[in-house]
Amino acid sequence: MNAKWMIGTALTASLATLVLPVQAVESKLDAKTIEIVKRDFQDKGIAKADRVNQDALQALCSKYGNKPPLELKHKIEKQQQAAIKWPADDKYMGDWKAGEKLAQSGRGMTWSDKAEDPAGGNCYNCHQLSAKEIAYGTIGPSLLHFGVKQGNDLDSQRYVYGRLYNAKADNACNNMPRFGHMKILTEAQIKDLVALLLDPESPVNK
Amino acid sequence: MNTKIILLLALAANGAAIAAETEVSDSDRIAQYREMISDGNPADFDEMRGEELWKTAAGPKMATLEKCDLGKGAGVVKGAYAELPRFFKDTGRVQDLESRLLTCMSTLQGLNTEEITAQPFATEKKPSDISSLTTYVTGQSKGIKMAVSVKHPKEKEAYEIGRRIFNYRAGPYDFACSTCHGASNQRIRMQDLPNLKVQKDAQGAYISWPAYRVSQGLTRSFQWRLNDCFRQQRFPEPKFASEATVDLTMYLAVSANGAAFAGPGLKR
Known part of the structure; x- marks a missing residue:
């Protein structure tokens, strides 16, 4: 056994004793956070306390600050992709006018909303869409002229439908809600939003 | 008029x-x-109401809150808010202003805190005593630099858990606090969003609460601010002055350290 090797082993051992407790503290804090969150939120209106329970994707993204290791990221994206429920009629474009109304509405699923109130798409909260609407948010990218750039063949329609149904299937930890996967919007409503984005007559493409 | x-x-x-x-x-x-x-600022009226409540004997014990220890010794109100949340030996936990007021209202005045936390926020019809008290106490830190400590292990832990709650994604929309407040120069519709991970934004946001909300005609506390954020996040309701809210407040208050407290403020 040479001296260099011995020093190397000793260093590794001492590093291990340093690193392991840090990890132990971190995971103890993670566990305590979940315990506190589960205890300290309560039902209010339609927002029930069990909403704080994370699914696998939410837990993964929270744990890694939205930057999970690639292997885990790709694995969960595949699972999300596989869970997309595609329209049985293989049609993806609805009515852009209904889509514009949905895009304008920021309502839905808060404890001050009622169960019977239909949820909106919340689109303008985060995206620029029609040039006419100047009160748009900037958390997501601008979608002005999206259909002009993307084209509206069947592949594009399927892509946009899938993206709206589950935006996490392409990018596990992005900010956009999973409108189909989480049953926020119906199949017909998602089709109306596809039309808003891709129909040449939609104000998004004017 | x-x-x-x-x-x-x-x-x-x-x-x-x-x-x-x-x-x-x-x-x-x-x-x-x-x-x-x-x-x-219309918040001045709420501040005066809070001062009156602080100095008036109330509850089964018919006591005032003038002996309440907000961290700087019994009865010291000046500058207390600039150092909250903090660890309190007598309760063995980290407390923000509201949870500490609950302790004092219970121990000094003998009030039932469950009744207070059941409806902690003011409405158009009914003012809230704990909210007015908060406005009064915070007003006594106006101009004083935020100096929240994380020296005690429990304070450090509260900060760490608060940071995790800030990044905790859940609910039907997968939102965390950080979804809207984790990047710079973003807005929802026309509303600018502070990036609370950046010191300058975090300071500006934290020191401006409590605030009189012109759109609501009411003075709102930081506990209210968190509550309404969680509503928009599509979460269930955080229990008033619960550990989750105190830890989150700890994380945000520490991020505001060094800035002169500017509340009670005024907002749209």
């Missing part, structure tokens, strides 16, 4: 004038409101 009506009339007139020039941003309008009422 009361002050609130005068203020609303003035704002309505101002709004009409502004409607003509649509290029004025929301933040410019708020600056205009501030200028208009620079000699008096």
Whole structure:
């Protein structure tokens, strides 16, 4: 056994004793956070306390600050992709006018909303869409002229439908809600939003 | 005519004038409101109400809150808020202002805190004592630099858990606090969003609460601010002054350290 090797082993051992407790503290804090969150939120209106329970994707993204290791990221994206429920009629474009109304509405699923109130798409909260609407948010990218750039063949329609149904299937930890996967919007409503984005007559493409 | 009506009339007139020039941003309008009422914020009335409550004997024990220890010794109100949340030996936990007020209302006055936390926020019909007390106590830190400690292990732990709650994604929309407040120069519709991971934004946001909300005609506390954020996040309701809210407050308050406290403020 040479001296260099011995020093190397000793260093590794001492590093291990340093690193392991840090990890132990971190995971103890993670566990305590979940315990506190589960205890300290309560039902209010339609927002029930069990909403704080994370699914696998939410837990993964929270744990890694939205930057999970690639292997885990790709694995969960595949699972999300596989869970997309595609329209049985293989049609993806609805009515852009209904889509514009949905895009304008920021309502839905808060404890001050009622169960019977239909949820909106919340689109303008985060995206620029029609040039006419100047009160748009900037958390997501601008979608002005999206259909002009993307084209509206069947592949594009399927892509946009899938993206709206589950935006996490392409990018596990992005900010956009999973409108189909989480049953926020119906199949017909998602089709109306596809039309808003891709129909040449939609104000998004004017 | 009361002050609130005068203020609303003035704002309505101002709004009409502004409607003509649509290029004025929301933040410019708020600056205009501030200028208009620079000699008096309606939150002053809530602050006075809170001071009255602080000094008036109440509860089964018919005691005032003047012996309440907010961290700087029994009865010291000046500068107390600038050092909250903090660890309190007598309760063995980290407390923010509201949870500490609950302790004092219970131990000194013998009040039932469950009744207080069941309806902690003011409504148009009914003012909230704990909210007014908060406005009073925070007002006594105006101009004082935020200096929240994480030296005690429990304070450090509260900060760490608060940071995790800030990044905790859940609910039907997968939102965390950080979804809207984790990047710079973003807005929802026309509303600018502070990036609470950046010191300058975090300071500006934290030191401006409590605030009189012109749109609601009520003075709102930081606990209320968190509560309404979670509503929009599509979460269930955080229990008032619970550990989750105190830890989150700890994380945000520490991020504001070094800035002179500016509340009670005024917002749209």
